Amino acid sequence: GAGVSQSPRYKVAKRGQDVALRCDPISGHVSLFWYQQALGQGPEFLTYFQNEAQLDKSGLPSDRFFAERPEGSVSTLKIQRTQQEDSAVYLCASSKRTSGGYTSTDTQYFGPGTRLTVL
Amino acid sequence: DAKTTQPPSMDCAEGRAANLPCNHSTISGNEYVYWYRQIHSQGPQYIIHGLKNNETNEMASLIITEDRKSSTLILPHATLRDTAVYYCIVSMTTDSWGKLQFGAGTQVVVTP
Numbered sequence: 001g002a003g004v005s006q007s008p009r010y011k012v013a014k015r016g017q018d019v020a021l022r023c024d025p026i027s028g029h030v031s032l033f034w035y036q037q038a039l040g041q042g043p044e045f046l047t048y049f050q051n052e053a054q055l056d057k058s059g060l061p062s063d064r065f066f067a068e069r070p071e072g073s074v075s076t077l078k079i080q081r082t083q084q085e086d087s088a089v090y091l092c093a094s095s096k097r098t099s100g101g102y103t104s105t106d107t108q109y110f111g112p113g114t115r116l117t118v119l
Numbered sequence: 120d121a122k123t124t125q126p127p128s129m130d131c132a133e134g135r136a137a138n139l140p141c142n143h144s145t146i147s148g149n150e151y152v153y154w155y156r157q158i159h160s161q162g163p164q165y166i167i168h169g170l171k172n173n174e175t176n177e178m179a180s181l182i183i184t185e186d187r188k189s190s191t192l193i194l195p196h197a198t199l200r201d202t203a204v205y206y207c208i209v210s211m212t213t214d215s216w217g218k219l220q221f222g223a224g225t226q227v228v229v230t231p
Contacts, residue, residue: 004162033218042206042221043163056216091162097217106217110162 025094
């Protein structure tokens with residue numbers, strides 16, 4: 001079956017430009033996560049959606065970063081006025097998890113990521 | 120703060136078992152141990168998880184010590200396609216929505 005897809009796979013932006021990164025989660029998956037991965041490091045959490053509700057945006061590095069999931073399926077991560085330090089791979093993951101319950105047992109399925117390079 | 124400690128790298132011969140250690144001395148009673156791996160230029164891939172009992176699936180085995188302060192991921196017969204960064208993750212607590220806190224992981228290189 002289809003996995004998580006992300007587009008574009010590669011994006012080059014000039015400093016100061018706005019970019020939009022798209023994530024198509026696995027159909028029916030309630031939870032959606034965005035992570036940022038700098039070169040040579042592990043992914044770092046950015047934000048979390050349960051359906052269309054953004055329940056956690058504690059990892060967003062600045063107010064230039066904005067994410068939405070208006071219909072509870074496709075999600076877009078937008079970065080305004082990009083800076084060189086925004087250069088990274090942006091990963092999207094989805095899972096069937098439906099609650100922030102006592103334990104975390106649902107597998108997260110990751111997309112291939114979007115590599116953003118800001119010049 | 121990192122909740123897990125892993126060696127930065129290890130080599131393994133093709134066909135041999137790969138044993139990947141992880142220390143998580145501050146793990147709490149309701150936290151699971153997860154293992155993911157990331158092959159170059161791909162997103163992370165789930166391998167296995169456990170709470171206190173040893174677990175096995177088609178990919179690997181997970182051995183958790185009785186005090187739960189450390190664990191070992193075992194790839195029984197490593198292949199070249201197992202070359203990847205392996206992440207040991209302790210799931211965060213109740214208000215985390217299942218978000219994963221990755222560390223630097225262990226770079227595993229499987230050689231012919």
